[in-house]
Amino acid sequence: MHILTIGAAGMLGRKVTQRLVDDKGLDGQTIDTMTLVDVIAPEAPTSFDGTTNRIAVDLSAPGTAADLIATRPDVIFHFAAIVSGEAEADFEKGYRINLDGTRDLFEAIRRAHLEDGYFPRVVFASSIAVVGAPLPFPIPDDFHTTPLTSYGTQKAISELLLADYTRHGFFDGIGIRLPTLCIRPGKPNKAASGFFSSILREPLVGQPAVLPVPDDIRHWHTSPRSAVGFMIHAATMNLSQLGARRNLSMPGLSATVGEQIEALRRVAGDAAVALIRREPDAAITRMCEGWAPGFEATRARALGFTAEDSFDDIIRHHIEDELDGAQ
Amino acid sequence: MHILTIGAAGMLGRKVTQRLVDDKGLDGQTIDTMTLVDVIAPEAPTSFDGTTNRIAVDLSAPGTAADLIATRPDVIFHFAAIVSGEAEADFEKGYRINLDGTRDLFEAIRRAHLEDGYFPRVVFASSIAVVGAPLPFPIPDDFHTTPLTSYGTQKAISELLLADYTRHGFFDGIGIRLPTLCIRPGKPNKAASGFFSSILREPLVGQPAVLPVPDDIRHWHTSPRSAVGFMIHAATMNLSQLGARRNLSMPGLSATVGEQIEALRRVAGDAAVALIRREPDAAITRMCEGWAPGFEATRARALGFTAEDSFDDIIRHHIEDELDGAQ
Structure with missing residues (x-):
């Protein structure tokens, strides 16, 4: 083949x-x-x-x-x-x-x-x-x-x-x-959507991260x-x-930024969450408000496509796949 | 300009x-x-x-x-x-x-x-x-x-x-x-959808027309x-x-072939309707079943686009525009 x-x-x-x-x-x-x-x-x-x-x-x-x-x-x-x-x-x-x-x-x-x-x-x-x-x-x-x-x-x-x-x-x-793929491995990049990953990825390795949008922004991951x-x-x-x-x-997980952060707290504790610094950015927030909050994906699920149904699992899979299981 | x-x-x-x-x-x-x-x-x-x-x-x-x-x-x-x-x-x-x-x-x-x-x-x-x-x-x-x-x-x-x-x-x-534009003026053409027009256009000038689909086929005109x-x-x-x-x-009129024919009867009488010959064609019928039965067109109507709301009017407008008002 x-x-x-x-x-x-x-x-x-x-x-x-x-x-x-x-x-x-x-x-x-x-x-x-x-x-x-x-x-x-x-x-x-x-x-x-x-x-x-x-x-x-x-x-x-x-x-x-x-x-x-x-x-x-x-x-x-x-x-x-x-x-x-x-x-x-x-x-x-x-x-x-x-x-x-x-x-x-x-x-x-x-x-x-x-x-x-x-x-x-x-x-x-x-x-x-x-x-x-x-x-x-x-x-x-x-x-x-x-x-x-x-x-x-x-x-x-x-x-x-x-x-x-x-x-x-x-x-x-x-x-x-x-x-949107989350948690994207690697370095922070300049994509406007980059924070969805970096607010989890950086704290998981003890690094600070910037959150430019309000906690109630909902997106599809x-x-x-x-x-x-x-x-x-x-x-x-x-x-x-x-x-x-x-x-x-495709199936995915609809979550607010606040829900992402609470999943991080459950998996990695308050110390990780404390590394997220809020720096509101009106332009990025406006952009995010135009993005997809979530899909039904009924057809894809019926055809056997599967994805995580909790952000805790998304974070755990990142730890397994990118951090050799360690935080 | x-x-x-x-x-x-x-x-x-x-x-x-x-x-x-x-x-x-x-x-x-x-x-x-x-x-x-x-x-x-x-x-x-x-x-x-x-x-x-x-x-x-x-x-x-x-x-x-x-x-x-x-x-x-x-x-x-x-x-x-x-x-x-x-x-x-x-x-x-x-x-x-x-x-x-x-x-x-x-x-x-x-x-x-x-x-x-x-x-x-x-x-x-x-x-x-x-x-x-x-x-x-x-x-x-x-x-x-x-x-x-x-x-x-x-x-x-x-x-x-x-x-x-x-x-x-x-x-x-x-x-x-x-x-679909109906009644299309001019000669019968080879388009599979041509009958939607010809079953009205031909009888209005005393000519026979062929109907290849059942009366309950619904389409958007x-x-x-x-x-x-x-x-x-x-x-x-x-x-x-x-x-x-x-x-x-765009707005339009959703009608079955049967409803088109009854409008023809109201506008042009039984003699016109009698000129329609039913010759069922399974291939054309299958094609029609895949076509759009009708749209909401809510947005276009709100923006001022208008169309006829009865087939009687569609037929009358054809008579005015194409037949100098005479049948």
Whole structure:
């Protein structure tokens, strides 16, 4: 089996790759080859017995998608995107990478399909950014896509393309609308949503963290562990159950910042909570108020996608996965 | 004032053009120039005092959109599309005309905006084909777009682009999701939905018509007269009321085929109804069962869009507009 992961140097790409190695295959099949693609050369996974191809390339560059598809991978994970802030600031780059790159990939698969019947599984990472305020709570599965960013627009368009290419039988596609990933491992970053993770991640290792919004801000979260689980399930489940509606809002946990903090207190104590410093920021608060407070995700749950149902578990899974079980 | 109409040779394009001439302007402003564009040269309107440019060109051909925008039209009606059946059968042509053509137009406007602050009104003809079965009845305004055709996918993507370009301030856009137009004037055509019009249009002039579906098939209609009204209202209303949600399901009339026929009986008598021959077609019936039975259109009605609320009126308006008031 040959797996192609585009966006393999990102957090999700690295975790899915390592999970495939640790699982020694996908859906009972041995993986012979992993092709890992990103704008910088992805790291090779540890302890993989097969062949690893590490490719640094821009998916939207002419001919790139066709070259990647020439090797006829069986499963394609497409996680590559420039992030929301950059896509908003650089309109042309956002459309080139996040829309044209995705369309080039789908077109390369279509042409291969017309050539020799090639029919891979395509797992696409979409985002809750496809919706935008005003939003109900919880957001039903059949709520319309009303993105308020170019990033969300590009994800929503990619979802539509994925469904149409699948309907025509060019590939077997599924779009996974990811909640905000929390707790994101690594260093604090500049994303406006970064505090959702940092108010937990930093205190867990004795570091201070800044909270720029009120405690009653509600948002929709899932752990990196659950997100990896979504991708593996999406790569193995029978997709004919989905019919023509190929894009699914994933399960997650709706929680206020206050609830996140109380979970931190239960798991790591008052001393950890005391490391959170409140520095209200009106601009970040306004942005957060436009974000998704939570989804029903009825369909995804019925199809076997699962996520944590308490923030205590999300924090515990972070401690197990990122801190070797220790705080 | 300069009006650019793309898709000006089609039924809606011709009617909107003639309405602008008959109204002697738009929103109280005199129209100096009308540029009428289509793949075949559109007819010039009768009795127009200004300048008419008639241009036969493919919008998706390189440089075409930029050439059209070089003249900086104040209002742009974009109605051009290849129809559903053709976009389904010729995948590449559908995406080229219906998606790339629209994106080329929006890009040409964006570049002009960056050059000199150009900021036109853009009225885009979308379609109820952006939704697909299974559908609730009535379909709420916030129902997700789940097209079951490439045509519907291309319209849904164009809606997303229109909203994003508008949000960025490149133009002032509105997408008008048209119901099925009934009674379509002219000859019977090969569209699977053609019977909705022909079972009324042909009997009104003493000709036979074929009904391929059961009487209880329910669908969503509006008259050509109302559709023209939607476009004029869209071109003149204050669009800031729409916020970021720039695509609106238009009002219409939800009716079963049986209800259409009873309206025909009331307006034109039993002799007209007797001209309808039932020839059940399982394939057409299956297709119809996937089509939209009706929308709430709450938002559009609140914003002043209006349509007939009885099929009797739809038939009467056809008699007035197409048959000089006579049957």
